[in-house]
Amino acid sequence: MNMSSGVELGINHLKKSFGSLQVLRGVNLKIRQGEFVAIVGKSGCGKSTLLRHLAGLEEATEGEIIQDKKPIVGLNRKARVMFQDARLLPWKSVLENVGIGIGLKNDWKNRAAWALEQVSLQDREGEWPSVLSGGQKQRVALARALAAQPQLLLLDEPLGALDALTRIEMQALIEKLWQQQSFTVLLVTHDVSEAIMLADRVILIEEGEIKLDLQIPLERPRSRENPIFNELESKV
Ligand code: ADP
Ligand code: MG
Numbered sequence: 090m091n092m093s094s095g096v097e098l099g100i101n102h103l104k105k106s107f108g109s110l111q112v113l114r115g116v117n118l119k120i121r122q123g124e125f126v127a128i129v130g131k132s133g134c135g136k137s138t139l140l141r142h143l144a145g146l147e148e149a150t151e152g153e154i155i156q157d158k159k160p161i162v163g164l165n166r167k168a169r170v171m172f173q174d175a176r177l178l179p180w181k182s183v184l185e186n187v188g189i190g191i192g193l194k195n196d197w198k199n200r201a202a203w204a205l206e207q208v209s210l211q212d213r214e215g216e217w218p219s220v221l222s223g224g225q226k227q228r229v230a231l232a233r234a235l236a237a238q239p240q241l242l243l244l245d246e247p248l249g250a251l252d253a254l255t256r257i258e259m260q261a262l263i264e265k266l267w268q269q270q271s272f273t274v275l276l277v278t279h280d281v282s283e284a285i286m287l288a289d290r291v292i293l294i295e296e297g298e299i300k301l302d303l304q305i306p307l308e309r310p311r312s313r314e315n316p317i318f319n320e321l322e323s324k325v
Contacts, residue, residue, distance in 0.1 A: 127284030130294035169234035
């Protein structure tokens, strides 16, 4: 599980402004293959903007992002993003929505079915998204990302709109998938406790700068009862 240690991503002096608004003010970060990194910080500090750069959805004002020794230019085909809302197409079946992740091409049905199995929704593939619960819709969105077998999974507050119990289920699912597969995860979350539960490393952003880069030394499976947990929580 996630034993590779090569540097996959190098974010080098990344700056981004929208007009006169400086959102990212020189972000430097190295991320190893297979790492699980959480990004926390107040609303508006630049978390989503950073993730969009990694997905190749945004052009840097200054600096660059190196992935596998090459700068990311245009859409990052090795990455997939999952957002707070599932963004499913209501006129497509669950299976087709997952297949969209791989362009409904070639062997898409088998791969989409495999991805739905990973999120335990294999028996819902013929249904419309509208009959699913919020948590199930997010599972479909996760399957859509998995179908592409991305090297980098970018999660932008994916659990923010879910109730507490569903969130705990989804946290366990994300952790399990990360342990089974070999992708790198960048998880943006408002929830420091969630960040410490799931990630190897928690990064705090304040006003477009990295203020803290904290390794999480806890063994898995993790418990919030572990005294180190509170200690870590007070540091972020
Ligand atoms: P976060 O995800 O940390 O809440 P964002 O990265 O979404 O923050 O946004 C950071 C700042 O950049 C906010 O002030 C936001 O309004 C601004 N911003 C984000 N995208 C754009 C855009 N396309 N045009 C103008 N301003 C933007
Ligand atoms: Mg955001």
